[in-house]
Structure formats: structure tokens, C-alpha cells
Amino acid sequence: MVKTSVDMFEEKLISRDQALLRIDPELLEQLLHPSLDPANTVAPIATGLPASPGAAAGKCVFDADLAEKLGNAGEKIILVREETRPEDIHGFFAAEGILTSRGGKTSHAAVVARGMGKPCVAGAEGIVVDVHLRLAHVGDAVLREGDVITLDGATGMVYPGAIPTIKAHFPEELKTLLGWADEIADLKVMANADTPDAARVAREYGAMGIGLCRTERMFNASDRLPIVIDMILADTEEERQLALDRLLPIQRSDFVDLFSVMSPDPVTVRLLDPPMHEFLPTEQQLLEQIETLRLYRNVVRGRQTALSSFDLPTELPKPFDDLSEEHVNEALLKKERMLKKVRELQEVNPMLGHRGVRLGIAYPEIYAMQIRAILEATVECANQGISVTPEIMVPQVITSQELAKVKVTVDELTEKLEKDFGKKLKFKFGTMIETVRACTRASQLAANVEFFSFGTNDLTQAVFSFSREDAENKFLPMYNETGILQDNPFEVLDVYGVGQLIEMAVERGRATRKDLKIGICGEQGGHPESIRFCHRVGLSYVSCSGPRVPIARLAAANAKLLEA
Amino acid sequence: MVKTSVDMFEEKLISRDQALLRIDPELLEQLLHPSLDPANTVAPIATGLPASPGAAAGKCVFDADLAEKLGNAGEKIILVREETRPEDIHGFFAAEGILTSRGGKTSHAAVVARGMGKPCVAGAEGIVVDVHLRLAHVGDAVLREGDVITLDGATGMVYPGAIPTIKAHFPEELKTLLGWADEIADLKVMANADTPDAARVAREYGAMGIGLCRTERMFNASDRLPIVIDMILADTEEERQLALDRLLPIQRSDFVDLFSVMSPDPVTVRLLDPPMHEFLPTEQQLLEQIETLRLYRNVVRGRQTALSSFDLPTELPKPFDDLSEEHVNEALLKKERMLKKVRELQEVNPMLGHRGVRLGIAYPEIYAMQIRAILEATVECANQGISVTPEIMVPQVITSQELAKVKVTVDELTEKLEKDFGKKLKFKFGTMIETVRACTRASQLAANVEFFSFGTNDLTQAVFSFSREDAENKFLPMYNETGILQDNPFEVLDVYGVGQLIEMAVERGRATRKDLKIGICGEQGGHPESIRFCHRVGLSYVSCSGPRVPIARLAAANAKLLEA
Numbered sequence A, B: 001m002v003k004t005s006v007d008m009f010e011e012k013l014i015s016r017d018q019a020l021l022r023i024d025p026e027l028l029e030q031l032l033h034p035s036l037d038p039a040n041t042v043a044p045i046a047t048g049l050p051a052s053p054g055a056a057a058g059k060c061v062f063d064a065d066l067a068e069k070l071g072n073a074g075e076k077i078i079l080v081r082e083e084t085r086p087e088d089i090h091g092f093f094a095a096e097g098i099l100t101s102r103g104g105k106t107s108h109a110a111v112v113a114r115g116m117g118k119p120c121v122a123g124a125e126g127i128v129v130d131v132h133l134r135l136a137h138v139g140d141a142v143l144r145e146g147d148v149i150t151l152d153g154a155t156g157m158v159y160p161g162a163i164p165t166i167k168a169h170f171p172e173e174l175k176t177l178l179g180w181a182d183e184i185a186d187l188k189v190m191a192n193a194d195t196p197d198a199a200r201v202a203r204e205y206g207a208m209g210i211g212l213c214r215t216e217r218m219f220n221a222s223d224r225l226p227i228v229i230d231m232i233l234a235d236t237e238e239e240r241q242l243a244l245d246r247l248l249p250i251q252r253s254d255f256v257d258l259f260s261v262m263s264p265d266p267v268t269v270r271l272l273d274p275p276m277h278e279f280l281p282t283e284q285q286l287l288e289q290i291e292t293l294r295l296y297r298n299v300v301r302g303r304q305t306a307l308s309s310f311d312l313p314t315e316l317p318k319p320f321d322d323l324s325e326e327h328v329n330e331a332l333l334k335k336e337r338m339l340k341k342v343r344e345l346q347e348v349n350p351m352l353g354h355r356g357v358r359l360g361i362a363y364p365e366i367y368a369m370q371i372r373a374i375l376e377a378t379v380e381c382a383n384q385g386i387s388v389t390p391e392i393m394v395p396q397v398i399t400s401q402e403l404a405k406v407k408v409t410v411d412e413l414t415e416k417l418e419k420d421f422g423k424k425l426k427f428k429f430g431t432m433i434e435t436v437r438a439c440t441r442a443s444q445l446a447a448n449v450e451f452f453s454f455g456t457n458d459l460t461q462a463v464f465s466f467s468r469e470d471a472e473n474k475f476l477p478m479y480n481e482t483g484i485l486q487d488n489p490f491e492v493l494d495v496y497g498v499g500q501l502i503e504m505a506v507e508r509g510r511a512t513r514k515d516l517k518i519g520i521c522g523e524q525g526g527h528p529e530s531i532r533f534c535h536r537v538g539l540s541y542v543s544c545s546g547p548r549v550p551i552a553r554l555a556a557a558n559a560k561l562l563e564a
Helices: A002-010 A016-021 A025-032 A064-072 A086-094 A108-116 A172-184 A196-204 A215-219 A225-233 A237-262 A283-300 A325-345 A357-362 A364-383 A400-421 A436-440 A442-446 A456-464 A468-474 A476-481 A498-512 A528-536 A546-562 B002-010 B016-021 B025-032 B064-072 B086-094 B108-116 B172-184 B196-204 B215-219 B225-233 B237-262 B283-300 B325-345 B357-362 B364-383 B400-421 B436-440 B442-446 B456-464 B468-474 B476-481 B498-512 B528-536 B546-562
Strands: A049-052 A055-061 A077-081 A097-100 A120-122 A127-130 A135-138 A141-144 A148-152 A157-160 A188-192 A210-214 A266-270 A389-394 A428-433 A451-454 A517-520 A541-545 B049-052 B055-061 B077-081 B097-100 B120-122 B127-130 B135-138 B141-144 B148-152 B157-160 B188-192 B210-214 B266-270 B389-394 B428-433 B451-454 B517-520 B541-545
Touching: A002 A016, A002 A172, A016 A172, A016 A546, A025 A546, A049 A108, A055 A064, A055 A097, A064 A077, A064 A086, A077 A086, A077 A127, A077 A148, A086 A108, A097 A108, A097 A148, A108 A120, A120 A148, A172 A546, A188 A196, A188 A546, A196 A237, A196 A546, A210 A215, A210 A237, A210 A541, A215 A237, A225 A237, A225 A325, A237 A266, A237 A364, A266 A428, A283 A325, A357 A364, A357 A400, A357 B476, A364 A389, A364 A400, A389 A400, A389 A451, A400 A428, A400 A442, A428 A436, A428 A442, A436 A442, A436 A456, A436 A498, A436 B456, A436 B498, A442 A451, A442 A498, A451 A498, A456 A468, A456 A498, A456 B436, A456 B456, A468 A476, A476 B357, A498 A517, A498 B436, A528 A541, A528 A546, A541 A546, B002 B016, B002 B172, B016 B172, B016 B546, B025 B546, B049 B108, B055 B064, B055 B097, B064 B077, B064 B086, B077 B086, B077 B127, B077 B148, B086 B108, B097 B108, B097 B148, B108 B120, B120 B148, B172 B546, B188 B196, B188 B546, B196 B237, B196 B546, B210 B215, B210 B237, B210 B541, B215 B237, B225 B237, B225 B325, B237 B266, B237 B364, B266 B428, B283 B325, B357 B364, B357 B400, B364 B389, B364 B400, B389 B400, B389 B451, B400 B428, B400 B442, B428 B436, B428 B442, B436 B442, B436 B456, B436 B498, B442 B451, B442 B498, B451 B498, B456 B468, B456 B498, B468 B476, B498 B517, B528 B541, B528 B546, B541 B546
Parallel strands: A055 A077, A077 A097, A097 A120, A188 A210, A188 A541, A210 A266, A266 A389, A389 A428, A428 A451, A451 A517, A517 A541, B055 B077, B077 B097, B097 B120, B188 B210, B188 B541, B210 B266, B266 B389, B389 B428, B428 B451, B451 B517, B517 B541
Antiparallel strands: A049 A120, A055 A148, A127 A135, A135 A141, A148 A157, B049 B120, B055 B148, B127 B135, B135 B141, B148 B157
């Protein structure tokens, strides 16, 4: 279809516009991910939610550490977990695909996999993972670590063995077509990307910048997480500052890389958003780890025979045989501090809890470190002759007073750096619009910022009073089946609720600041129907996961072509 | 002040209006609750949140069962818990006041205590309650069951021993003054009340009806909860219907009582709202109960000496000495089913989860039972010559399709009952407006209903993306101290965010249905500043907890007097 459209244009049978309009943007999805061979006749062993498209086969592995080890050794693996957490991130990098038995389309596994363009089947409830025995029960069958399975992220099916897949391809004709689309569209298409690798992928898909870089993803790499945990466990501001001082050069160098890859296009960096407990293990995990450590202390004391290495806490220095009781006690003490902190940080509704700018106000030194890293990276790039356009973005804002407080830090650091640097720093300061109150207060917020970015995942949750994870697991399917809701509002922007608040915010924001740059960085930003809405209400850009960028580019052009 | 105002009017020194305007409505609070003797010099032993006003002294009791037993025996007791849950409700009835070590001003303890007009200190974090040892640690001191303490719900202070309190009084002059207020005000003042007792109290305070009856509160009494749990544990619709058939006559008789007390004024009954897991013990509690039962089985088998009676699960038939192993096994089986259900119902953000009308759509037979109970009670009252005005209210609505589904049930049952009864049934059908989407869709919703009632607690949570419990415990105090927010939006209605959505909904709702009755039943409904707002935007009524009704009556009159 893509090919014939471009051919027909070249033969002057149709116009460029007609060539573009012939293609349904959603159909590009098939071209951009590997898919299961349609000739397959093997029956699935389990079904979950189609959480990230694509198909992949590999050996089951039940923890991220082993996944990383085998992946680095060149094995194709599928990470199989009950649910994933930020500390599993190295397992994602190593895996071909991700399978979880709990969580919805917004679960950690689903969102991270989509961002990386890897297939994911989430919430496959028939699968019971037993990490300790290194196996998973699937109905009556048993899946052992090392058994090969195939995931189809487009349907949510899980197959035994390696089913042949058809490779994705990005033909020349598609590049031509999308080049035309970019010329026509009013909306720019940016990508959500958190690492230089993801940014490079986004570039290949034609992203015109990064609309959302989630800095917390940078905190999760295995060399950083221990520092982040030290920061969280800190009892005093001084202790916290020590940990932040260690994070600063790491974040700065991340930003230098990211800005360089995207140069000269904008990179929008969101300051820390998730609640702190997301960086810590769960209470249950900690209780188990403490129990294991206590047992292991008996081994070290010679009272008991050694445990299997799978049960050993990863924090203990290796090799295990050299461990002294002191090592174990130290690890125990740390775990107990973590447990205390986890209980302290516990929240009834974490989605509506101590997160976003609320964290930045409570711990200004965290935001200060991040802002400094962004600005210093800007200087460093400039010194290397790399032209960059960073944007600093504040999450979860409800009132302009919050922005004013963060802006004081930005202004102070800018002044200091510009003095040393001898030149003006070029960057933008902006805010997420993801609470309902931010929409009603948009004219006040616009006085403090140069751009808005709608976080439509959170905004949808707030407008519907639906927790996405709970809704998709419990009642949203029923609402769709009985016709109460036509679509999943987390996939297709809800024009009558969320859309009205977006229109309100656009109108009020631009009334204060006519040239306000306004975009959307929620997941709906990659969906053609939602893109048509974004075009209609006059947004400046949409931002979506890298692999959806081509779909968004075509949809943005079609929205423009269809408006007449 | 109240007395001199009325005197001055009678001496013709001031007008009625001037007499009313001389009194700050908030000052009435002092008159309406007992307060601590200002001469007290005893130092507090702990401090929590002032969660429900008033002062009370009594013996500490650490569980609701014992509280009920001692309370019924005429002892003055204070219920002391880590946090309270619906199944503690009988302990509230028996207690003079409630003290918890966890939870905010919207915690179960706080809301229930306020509704009952009993003092409550919530989230007194220095107190560590040990139910098993029957004591509480307060810093270095120990509070044993039976020790006398005094709570001051106005300040959040907890004192050792019995501190003298000054009784509340409702002087004749105040009644006169409030009578004038009622004549002047446009806004009617209703009460939130869930039981005939609470309704009687509300009547004494001058409530003009019940604006919010939370039916789930009726489910929590100790004779009903086991039936509700059977309903939740039901695996089939038939099993669930069996439990509902047992609940129907109980709910019907509740409504007959409630309607009779308030006759002929309206009683607005909200259909089931909270997520089902709120009726079950927590996972942790169940794990402990199962452990206790297993140990107890050993006692029954004669393998172990008897446990203290305090540790015995309340579900076992008494006296314990007659128990057979079979009894224990049966109880165990039930607990294990409950544990399975609790895990199944677990939610990440219960505030945004499977609750309200989402439950009514998933389990239509539950709403059908409640609607039938309301309508049959209406018939029964009519047959007794009691004039009643029931109103059926649907919670958590986001779209008119939900209302349409519930209305089908209402219409079917009405038709059937009217046929038997031979007369038209007089009642209203309406919806809570407590999601943001309900505000944007108000013109569509109004087509299906005769009244709106703003649930401003939930609406505030949605507009701010604040979970009240988490916010008040974690960051709201900081936001107030640093001036980011002037008020606690859960106490004083946020005019710039929540208020704008209310205005939108009022305008859109009345555009569809000019005579739409519109009220507010969130906690802000009892606060003078919020009442001024409600008057200004043209609401028909406010509804607040019984003890705040006099304050609201005066505030409603003052709002009218000040509008010129």
C-alpha cells in the first residue's frame, strides 16, 4: 500500500495529499514491529493483555540479574516476572520481550517495554511465577527456566517453543511518504525517550526532538540505584546532599549524551516525578530479604549448610565464600533501615500521593541537583560546539506558586552558570498539565512558563477517577463490552471530558502568553484519533513512544489534510 | 454574644439582619460541643490531628467488641486503635471518643466520629498500639487497657486522666436566632446521617432533611456484616442473591425508620459506594486470624494449652470450651476464602478503583436490592400514613450511560410496586457529581436525573490529584506552612479549581433542566466560606454533619444578607 501510493504519485496518477490520505496510520504498526508468522498453528499456552506490540521468542528467565547475564552472553531471553519494578530495568535491556502475570497496560512492564519498542504481554493471570523454584505454572503445565516461549504483544498470546516471526521493515517508500507528511503537518512529532539509545531509535523513526525524558528512568540503572536509595534513606539534608553530589555528574553526563544525539532539536526533561517508594523494594520483598540474610548469617557462623546462590541478596559483596558475619550484619542493618523507610513512605493511593513537584518542594535539593545537571550539560555541549535546546519541565503542578518556587532555583543556578560561562544559556522552562487544577489555573501558570505539556495519562485518571491499572484489570473491559464507554480512554483521548479540559487550558494559557508552546506527552499522543483532536485545538506538538512516531507523523499530516 | 444579639433585637436596638450578622458562624462550634476546661494545667501525653471536635474522657479500650461490652455496661470508654475499619462501628456507638495512631482527617475514624458528633483525635503518631498485649506505648510511657485518658478533638491533644470538660449548650436564644436565619436564607441546610439516631440528632440541630445517607454504614452493624461478607464471597449470582435476600428486609426496615424520623422532609439515599474490600479484614489481619485458628485447632486437639480469650477469632461460636475441631475447620475455611477474595480485590489506588456505580454495573443485583428496599419502605410508610420524600442517588458517575442503566432497574421496580400499591410512588432519582467528567458532562447527566449532589471530598481529590489521607499526613501541612496553599481544600472549598467545575456543572445541568435541584454533600458543606460560594452559584441546599447544621444555617443566612 505504502509502495503503491508512492508509485502512483510518481506516475502522476494521484497527488501527494491523496497518496498520504490513502494510508490508515494505524496500519503502519504492522510494518514497524516484527509479527508472528500467520502460518503458525501452535496453540497458545496462556493469554494476557497485549501491552506492547511485536513478537519475540526466547528462553524464559525469572529475574533481571540472570536475564542480564544471559543476554550479555548472546542468548535470546524473555523476562518472565509476576510484575516488574524499576530495579528490573537491566533485565529489560537484555530481553527480547517481557511477560508478566500481574498488571495492566499501564503497569511498569508495559510502559517500559513500549518505550523500548519491545513486545510485552502483561497480566497473563493464568501464569503463576515461582522465583525460588525457578519455574512458572501455566494451568497444569510447568515452564522451567530456560524453556523457550514466544510472545505476541499484538494479541497478548503466549506460545510454547519458538514460533517463526516476520521481521519489521521500514521501506524507502515509507521514508518518502513520511517526508511529505512532515512538510504538510502543523503538529511536530516528538518522542518519549529516556536514554541516548532510545533517542537514537526515535531519531531513526523521524522524531523531531524528545517531548518527554523521564529522569527517574536514569535513576534505575544498577550503578545508580544504590545512590538513589542512599538519598532516600538519608536522615538529614547533609546526608541527602552527599548522595546527590554523587548523582550530579552521572545525570550531567546522561544529559550531555542525550542532548548530543538530538542536537539541535529540543529535549524536554521532566524533573523527578514518581513517589520515592518506587525506588525501594516492596515491604514483602524486604521481609523476605531480611529473613534470607538472617538465615545466611547462620551459614557464615557455620551453624547451617550453604543456601542456593539464587536466594542470596544481591547486595552482598562477591564471592560469597569470603563473607564475614560483619558483612552480613551490615547488609541486614541497611535492609532494616529500608524496611522502616518503606513503611514510613507507604501511601493509600500512591497515584494521588507525595510525588511530582510535591517532592521537589519537600526536598528542594533533589530538583536543584537535576536542574544543575541539565544546565551544566548545556554549557558542556556548547563548549563542544554542539547546539542544544533543553527544556526543563515540572510535573504534577496544581498552582503557580509551585512553579514560582522551582523557578527561583532555576534562576539562581542560571545566573551563576552564565557568569562563569560568559554567555546566555538557551533553554526553556515549562510545566506538565496533568492535574485538573492546572487546567483551571492555566492562565496563572502560563505567566511563569514558556511551554505546557499535557500528561494525558494522569489527566485521564483524574477526570474519570479511574486508576488506570485498577480500571484495566477490573472494570474497564466490562465498560467497553456493555457500551458504557466506546474506547479505552487511556488509549484514545476522551474528547468530551479530558478534551474539554485541554481546550480550557489551551485557551487560558494562550490568553496570557500568545506564543505558548503546547504539546501532549501522554500515551494518547501516538494515536491518530487523538492526534486529530490535538491538531484541531491548536497544539504545537505531540510526543509518543519512538516506535509510534511514524504513525503520528502520518496522522498529523492527515489531520491537516482533512480539516478542510 | 448570641444572647446579647437577640436581646438587642428585642430592645429594638438592632434589626434581625444585624443580629444575625453580628455572629461569626464558626464561633457557634464552641457552643455545640463539650470543650476542655480552660483551667486545665495537665500536660498532654500525645498529639494527633484534631479530627472531630469536642472533648471526652474515658477508659482506654483497644477493640470494638470490648468497647461495646463495657459501654453497654455503662462505662465511659475511649476507643483506641491503630486505625479503625467499618467492622469497628459498634465500638464507635459505645465510645465517648475515638483515638487512632494512623490516618488523617478523612480516615474512617475521623469521618465516622464527625458524623456521630463524637470527639476524635486521629493519626497520633507517637502512640503505638499493641492489641495483643492490651497496651499502647506513648513515648516512654505505657497506657494499659482501662487507664483513663481525655481527648480534645478541637486541638488534637491527648491527656492522661480525666480532665474536666464544659458541657455544650444550645440556648433558647440560639434557636430564635437560627429560626430567623432559616427565614432569610435561600439555601436549605440538610444533614449527612446514616441511622435513625443520627437523623434524630440532626433534627434537633434543625436539619431540613438528610442530604446524604451512606447505605454502606448500615452494612457495618455486627448483625449485618456477616451477610455482607457472604454476598462478597459469593461465587455465583445465585449465591449473591441469597445473601441479598437476607439484607433486603434489614435495609427496608432501616429506611422505614429513617424516613419516619425525617417525615415529611427528603432523605437522600446514596447507593453502595465503597470498594468491596472495605467490608473485609485486611490481608494482614486475615493472616493473623488464620494463624490463631491453626494454633487453636491444636488446643482443641488437646495438643496445646488454651490461648487467652483475647486472641480468639470473633466468628467462633461461644462458649469456646464447647468447640470441636470441625467448628474450627469451618471457620478456617471461611477465613481462607476471605483471604483469597481480599487478594483478588486488592487495588493499587482504591480511591480510583472499583467502587460507586462501577460496582452497581458489575453487580446489578446489589443496586436492585437497595432500590427495592427504598421503594418498598416508601410504600410501607405511605401505608402507615407517614409522608416521606425519598431520593435515590448514584455515586461516582462519569457518563449518562451509567445512569441510564441504573434507571432501568428503578423504572422496572417502580412499575411493579405501583401496580401492587395502586398509587404513584413519590421519589426523586439523582446523581452525585464527584468526578471531573460528571462536571463536563452535566448537561447530558441532567437529562436522566432530577437532582445533582456535589461530593466535594472526592471532587477535590480529583481536581488536585491529592489523596486526602496521604496529603494530610504527608505534604498538605508543608503546603499550608509555605503559603503554596492558603487553606486545606478538604475543609474550605477551593473556589479557583473545584469551584470552577461546580459552576460549569450548575450551568450545564440547569441548561438541560431548569428546575434541577442541586446541593453539596461533601464536608465543605458545613463551612461558612464554602456556604457563601454555594449561595453565590445558586445551589439549592448544603448538607453537612449534624453538629455543623446550626453553623451552616447561620452561614446560609449571612451569605444571603451579605450578597448585596
